Amino acid sequence: MGGRGNPDGTVTFTPAAPAPDPRRWRALALLCAATFIVIMDGSIVFVAVPSIQQDLGLSLNGIQWFLNSYLLAFGGLLLLGGRAADLLGRRRVFMVGVGLVTLSSLLCGLAWSPEVLIAARAAQGISAAIMTPTALSLLLATFAEGPERNRALGIWSASGGLGGIAGGLLGGPLTQGLGWQWIFFVIVPVGAAMFLLTPVLLRESRDRDRTRTYDVAGAVTITAALVLIVYAIVSVPAGGWGASGTVVPLLIGVLLLGLFVVIETRSASPLVPLRLFRSRHLVGGNLVMFAVGMCTQGALGFAITQYAQVVLGYSALAFGLMLTLGAALSIVGSLIAGHVATRFGVQPAAILGLLLMGGGCLALTQISVQGSYVRDILVGMALYGTGLGFAFVAGSIAALNVRDEESGVAAGINNVAFQVGGALGIAILATVAVSSADGPDPASALTDGLRASFTVGVVIAVLGLISALLFLGQRRSDAPVNTGGGDGADRVDAVRVAVPLRD
Numbered sequence: 001m002g003g004r005g006n007p008d009g010t011v012t013f014t015p016a017a018p019a020p021d022p023r024r025w026r027a028l029a030l031l032c033a034a035t036f037i038v039i040m041d042g043s044i045v046f047v048a049v050p051s052i053q054q055d056l057g058l059s060l061n062g063i064q065w066f067l068n069s070y071l072l073a074f075g076g077l078l079l080l081g082g083r084a085a086d087l088l089g090r091r092r093v094f095m096v097g098v099g100l101v102t103l104s105s106l107l108c109g110l111a112w113s114p115e116v117l118i119a120a121r122a123a124q125g126i127s128a129a130i131m132t133p134t135a136l137s138l139l140l141a142t143f144a145e146g147p148e149r150n151r152a153l154g155i156w157s158a159s160g161g162l163g164g165i166a167g168g169l170l171g172g173p174l175t176q177g178l179g180w181q182w183i184f185f186v187i188v189p190v191g192a193a194m195f196l197l198t199p200v201l202l203r204e205s206r207d208r209d210r211t212r213t214y215d216v217a218g219a220v221t222i223t224a225a226l227v228l229i230v231y232a233i234v235s236v237p238a239g240g241w242g243a244s245g246t247v248v249p250l251l252i253g254v255l256l257l258g259l260f261v262v263i264e265t266r267s268a269s270p271l272v273p274l275r276l277f278r279s280r281h282l283v284g285g286n287l288v289m290f291a292v293g294m295c296t297q298g299a300l301g302f303a304i305t306q307y308a309q310v311v312l313g314y315s316a317l318a319f320g321l322m323l324t325l326g327a328a329l330s331i332v333g334s335l336i337a338g339h340v341a342t343r344f345g346v347q348p349a350a351i352l353g354l355l356l357m358g359g360g361c362l363a364l365t366q367i368s369v370q371g372s373y374v375r376d377i378l379v380g381m382a383l384y385g386t387g388l389g390f391a392f393v394a395g396s397i398a399a400l401n402v403r404d405e406e407s408g409v410a411a412g413i414n415n416v417a418f419q420v421g422g423a424l425g426i427a428i429l430a431t432v433a434v435s436s437a438d439g440p441d442p443a444s445a446l447t448d449g450l451r452a453s454f455t456v457g458v459v460i461a462v463l464g465l466i467s468a469l470l471f472l473g474q475r476r477s478d479a480p481v482n483t484g485g486g487d488g489a490d491r492v493d494a495v496r497v498a499v500p501l502r503d
Helices: 024-044 046-056 060-088 090-110 114-142 147-177 187-201 216-234 244-266 274-278 280-311 316-344 346-364 373-399 404-436 442-471
Strands: 002-005 011-014 495-497
Touching: 024 090, 024 114, 024 147, 024 187, 046 060, 046 114, 046 147, 060 090, 060 114, 060 216, 060 404, 090 114, 090 187, 114 147, 114 404, 147 316, 147 373, 216 244, 216 404, 244 274, 274 280, 274 404, 280 316, 280 346, 280 373, 280 404, 280 442, 316 346, 316 373, 346 373, 346 442, 373 404, 373 442, 404 442
Parallel strands: none
Antiparallel strands: 002 011, 011 495
16 A cells, blocks of 8 residues: 655555455356357247147147246346345355355256246246346456456356357257256256355355444335236236226336335435436447337347247257357357457447347348248348447446445346346337237238338347447546456545644
8 A cells, every 4th residue: 555645744645556366267257158058048038938838738828937037036136136136245146146146946846746847947046146147246356447447348258159159059959859847957057066066166255334224114115026027028928008007007016116216215225326327428328228128129039039930930959050150250259348348438339239130130120931041041140149248348348337245136137137128128029019019911911010020120229329329428427447457446436534744
């Protein structure tokens, strides 16, 4: 720690940055494994749905609950999971999440009834809500602000792309070769290994400046609000925007969200410190992530699936192989984005990513009934996948530019933006596709509707681009974002200690 004299008779001390953790890159591999299995677990189930339905006798309503129970638990508990990590210890909470995903995956594979499967799938969603923000906050605690952290965030995002590839590649062969149970069993040994390695590779960290007082009212209110909002959104494709099953939970969720804001302004230890939203970069980064979630889940998760499998007639296995191109290019984009953000800033990286995503959706507006993968999907998916990697990393870097002790709640907000955006994207694009599908030939009508959906995807990307332009630019009064060089020591605030200088 160095010091220098000041004219007013005090000494300014600038603490030296802590030594980098020598295990940090091995720790990153462990954290990447967490996001890998969360993304894979979220995508691998879709190809197995027909087999599960036949084996366990699930009704259509049961299938909907099987898929949505995961989304409800995941989206509803993200903020609570992130804040719990800040208060209770990030490594400890991470181990709880890893243990729960291991046990719930085992129970999913052993499920003997629809009720058990749905409950176990909800438990997997809870584990994802714990692991995802906690892993991200552990990454921020492990890597100092600057190029190393940006590089780590790029690798972490790329591991999610690998999870998407694995879900597409493994879902079909596992289901057809060993049975649907193995899409869950495959997670068990990975989770067990992660649980054993966590105390070896990860340091414990928490918000030591805050007493362990819990904002119970805030936690209950925001969890109920998010669950109701997500439930309302995922109900849209089945019931429509005007159905009571959509409108009533959506209104109650919005009211609870307003109540949550009131509670947080009065709480001595708020679950989500509202002052975080004074940061333009945090707001802008989360708006970008919201747009990325809407576009990705709506355009790639819904519209391309419908076009490739329903209109063109590709099998689930063939379509899973097609998705690997977009996922692979998203990995490339993620790895390059960290360097671009370090060299030029998060705004150029976000702008480039959203332009590519919008260009990909624009290319997909040209799909035809008699089309093919190479002629109608390849270019759009290549552009979109590359842009997704750039935008995701840029949005994450901007949204996570907070104090380390608040990294858990910031990671929770970041993931909520993506997940709720994704659910809303599916609801909107599905509604547009159905309302725009018109004509005597079902395939032609669906293609017309999907073209309209991809057009909406272009609009969403443009709105995300506007958010990046408005919020992610650097002003002179702004604190530096995670884009500069150095090991972060030059960004540690000087500590002024009132010690009189001796003659």
